[in-house]
Amino acid sequence: MNSFYASVEMAYQPDLKGKPVAIAGDPEKRKGIVVTSNYEARAYGVKTTMPLWQAYEKCPQLIALKPNFPRYREASKQIFSVLESVTPYVQPISIDEGYMDVTGYDGELTALQLAEWIQEKLTSELDLPCSIGIGPNKFLAKMASDMKKPLGITVLRKRELQDKLWPMPIEEMYGIGHKTAEKLKQLDMATIGDLAHKNVLTIKNLLGVNGERLHMRANGIDEREVDPEAIHDFKSIGNSQTLPYDTTELTDIHPLIKQLSSRVAERMKVKQVVAENIQIMIRYHDHKTITRSRALRDYVESEADIERLALDLFHAHWTEEPLRLLGVTVQHLTHKEEIGKQLDLFTYEQEAEKEPLYKAIEQIEDKFGKDTFVKLNHQEETPVSTSFQKDFLSERKKK
Incomplete structure (x- = not known):
């Protein structure tokens, strides 16, 4: 999709069309960074990740809007519904991008006509522009999709690599x-x-x-299939946030790490996973960014454990220079149902104390079913504020 968030806002508010529009963190306070901007704003030099104050300097008439994530989710669902009406082989990559395998398409349209139909339908029904790449594999289709924006359709065949791809x-x-x-x-x-x-x-x-792998792709070779089930695979859960101003104050930093740890723990709960590795990301005032991780001896899942480990990592590697952004990520994830209890000298005593509780749980599950406590847990879940692009894919898993 072309400048997706901004395009959705313009579809909801047609009077924004033709005007420079950006989606940014906190327009009311003129703080935060630009998440995306439309092509009118880009003509003035407004770019993604640019501080909002700088965007206003380049384009004083810029209209900056707060993100409306529920609105973007709904638009994305409608987009993918159109794609899935053509073929079941649709692999979402993010909220606004995906692959389709139309090898088995049995309609009367050619690949180019099919792309034109999709583009016209999304434009006429949803008022959302997109660019489409057509190729014999994922890599070439992706490269083609970026060759003409907005509202482009590009075909990239293997025999055209020398003329179209290699000079880039x-x-x-x-x-x-x-x-x-x-x-x-x-x-x-x-x-x-x-x-x-x-x-x-x-x-x-x-x-x-x-x-x-890159050498093969440059030669037009990519054997990856379009896999609708790929959204079931995830290796990490993380959240990051840009601070409203560069800071060295622990009274600002510690609450943010706690907040990020809480979000990560909530997402782990929803996905029913535990982690064996934790990572901290630190971005300094000069945009220098470092990531540091630690392998863990035991599985972690609680907010308190994640926060404690993240704080330890942060203080072990922070240079005390002003910070611009912080991120907390858990990695090496395992579904709880796949974990067998591995008792050792450090956990045996704790497990033994819980033995009466386990026996009571077994008796209840024998009577009411194995999923009794899972069902109760799901009933208590609340909406989670998360990393938006990844959680969009998570939502699609539940379909």
């Missing part, structure tokens, strides 16, 4: 970030074509297995 700068290749691009440029790979023609062992020595 290396940093524009999907899967290559700024740091990776710099490493590749040091070995004279300035374009995607340079990467495609480089000896694969050279790239693998530089980037490991990922280097080999």
